[in-house]
Amino acid sequence: MRAIVYLSGPILAGILLAGCGQEQAQTAIAANAPLKTFPRATTLRGTVSDNTGPVKAGTVTLSTEAGKVLTSLELQDSQRYEIEAPAGTPLPVLLTYAPPPGKSGDTMTSVVIYPEISKYDINPTTTAIAKSAKAMGGYNHNNLVRAAENTAHVPDANKTTAGFRGDPTTQYGGWH
Structure with missing residues (x-):
């Protein structure tokens, strides 16, 4: 046969x-x-913090990888943000924090590559992971996981030969 x-x-x-x-x-x-997109309008939420703690003032912007601004919001005396990604938005997209005009502070970034995940913190670790993944060739799952492994401390007990055991994005302050 x-x-x-x-x-x-x-x-x-x-x-x-x-x-x-x-x-x-x-x-x-x-x-x-295949190109991933948000199948419907999706609310992305999370917190913004720097090396000194919560950041409660500044602008969070959602933009395409090419830099087109989709929407933005001002933090209102809270480190928490909620921002809506329009339906059909192609991924990846970037969540970027910028300090208010006249205030010192670093711009920070978090990368969104999955339409089914909606929680994304923005902090120095997510920024380092985003920069490292971009330098590796772009924002995709493999580059972000490798960048997270190289950027954040991962206890050996939580590593496997395939990468992380569990969800690296929440356990290690990663790109999620």
């Missing part, structure tokens, strides 16, 4: 490129990855 196997375009491209450099194969497969 013979079995016939049909391969889809991205799988076939990955197999054909397997003999090429691994970096080229990953690039080719990533280019064929």
Whole structure:
């Protein structure tokens, strides 16, 4: 008995490129990855803090990776924010905190890559993870996990050969 196997375009491209450099194969497969979007308007929420504690004044902006501002809000004497991502917004998007005019402080960033997750804190660790992932080639799951592993302290008991045991994004102040 013979079995016939049909391969889809991205799988076939990955197999054909397997003999090429691994970096080229990953690039080719990533280019064929489906675009994720927010299926409906989604409220993103979280807190803003810096190395000294809660940040209660400034602007939180939601923007595309290309820098197009989707919406923004002013913190109102609270470190908590809620901001709405419009339906159909392509991911990744960035949540960026900027201090109020005339006040000192650093701009901080958190990256949103999953439409089903709505809690994203913004702090120096999420900023370091975002910068590291961008330097690795962009905001995707693999780069963000690698960046989180390299940026945040992860107890050896919580690591596995595949990465984190559990959710690295909440356990280690990561990019979630």
